[in-house]
Amino acid sequence: MLVKILLFARLREIAGRSELERELPDGATAEAAWVALAREFPAVGDYRTTASCAVNHDYAKFTTALHDGDEVAFLPPVSGG
């Protein structure tokens, strides 16, 4: 299945892009998308314990199962205000 991965702030800079699409096995979780990303961009891995994730515009757990066409976003610690 094909999922869209969105990246923000420092994660976006590490990957050099705000959006990418990756093919993942059916039933893969957000965690699997993260692992694929961290394999490709090792510096992303430093954020595993501090990043949040969102699936289709809602905060989600890394254990959330993804479906074809889903949009998963990885968010470094926030700093609005």
Next chain:
Amino acid sequence: MGLARFAITPDPLDPAAVEAVIADPRHGAVATFVGRVRAENQGRSVQWLEYEAYAPLAVSVFEQIAREAAEQWPGATLAIAHRIGRLAIGDASVVVAAGSPHRREAFAACRYGIERVKQIAPVWKHEHFEGGDVWIEGATADPADAAAREIAVARACS
């Protein structure tokens, strides 16, 4: 076109326009917080800030924050607007307006609103200072974290 009650916008923020969104004859009190770009941060001389947001999620997070505030202080209504893009020193980055029949709830809901924005809104600031730049990274966003919510309530009531 008028401002939405919950907004991420590249346009300059007008606190009065955010207050106008929640104008209500039942509100005898409106408390408004305006966050502005500070010239100094942790000893660094700030030149400008670049804000980015995950806009669709940020808007739904603002809705959630307003629901939480209304649960905590019945009758309190929030409007929240956050600016994105490049901001100069003194520019307003965020406006939280809280309306309520009486001032106690308006002040509390307003304080709660900005505390929760800082905890869970998917917004980031990239600080450009004299001699470099740095991404500011604060809280790991977890909207279901009850302890964080309690901290925001405690601050609102202090």
